[in-house]
Amino acid sequence: MKKSLVTYFSASGVTAKLAKRLANAIQADTYEIRPQRPYTNADLNWMDKNSRSTLEMKDPACRPAITLPVPDVQKYDVVFVGFPVWWYREPSIIDTFMEACDFTGKKVVPFATSGTSGIGDSGKNMQKLASSAIVETGKRLDANLSETALSDWAKIYL
Numbered sequence: 001m002k003k004s005l006v007t008y009f010s011a012s013g014v015t016a017k018l019a020k021r022l023a024n025a026i027q028a029d030t031y032e033i034r035p036q037r038p039y040t041n042a043d044l045n046w047m048d049k050n051s052r053s054t055l056e057m058k059d060p061a062c063r064p065a066i067t068l069p070v071p072d073v074q075k076y077d078v079v080f081v082g083f084p085v086w087w088y089r090e091p092s093i094i095d096t097f098m099e100a101c102d103f104t105g106k107k108v109v110p111f112a113t114s115g116t117s118g119i120g121d122s123g124k125n126m127q128k129l130a131s132s133a134i135v136e137t138g139k140r141l142d143a144n145l146s147e148t149a150l151s152d153w154a155k156i157y158l
Contacts, residue, residue, distance in 0.1 A: 002158045005071060008082035009033040009093050011044055011053075014143050015113045018150075019082045022111070025147035026154045028080070029071075033097045036065040046086075057087040063096040070100045078107045078157050081126070085114035085140065090122040098126050103133035109157045110138030 006028045008019035016032065023030045043052035056062045073079050083094050090110065098108075110126055112119045119140045127135035136157065141150070 002077035003075065004028040004078040004080065004154075004158060005031060005073065005076040006080045006082065007031045007033055007071070007097065009035075009084075009091060009097070010082075011039050011084055011091075015082050015084050018111075018113055018141060018143050018145065019080075021145070021147050022080060022082070022150045022154060025151040026158065029076075031071045033083075033093060034067040035093055036067055053086060053091070056092045059092075062092045063099065064093045066093060066096050066100065068100075070097065073101045073103055073106055076106065078109060079103065080109045080111060080154070080157075082111045082113070083122075085112045085117040085119060085122075088117055088120040089125060094122075094126070095129055098129035101130070103130040106130075106133045107157060108133045108135040109154075110136065112138065112140045113143045114140050 004026055006019050006023040008015050010016035045051045046054060056064060083090050108130060110122050119138050123135050123137040
């Protein structure tokens, strides 16, 4: 099996739980993508046109700061990148992460959590930010998937 890393950003804890189950299922290392300034409930209020998350997602150039250091992804063959779906795509903090790492020659597999929204163009967006990687289309996963189901899904990339 290829050496893998499960990275994730989780605003509410849902994506974190799924990412940790995935990492356990495939015996991967983990790395949490943490914002330098944590998101508050008010920041995450998608119905507020002036909330932090809304403003970030309206600005394609927005790159929220993340805590450093980022992992050395060159030690891995496959990097899974998990996140909640925001405005039908990856949150801007994922863009920060993609630009902060050297994914040369790596396979990157996006996975997302969401109540109903799909993963949208996240894979394509992430490919543009890591042009030297192979970024898969990715998939929205049910937040309650078992380790067995997660392992079965991940095997196609390992």
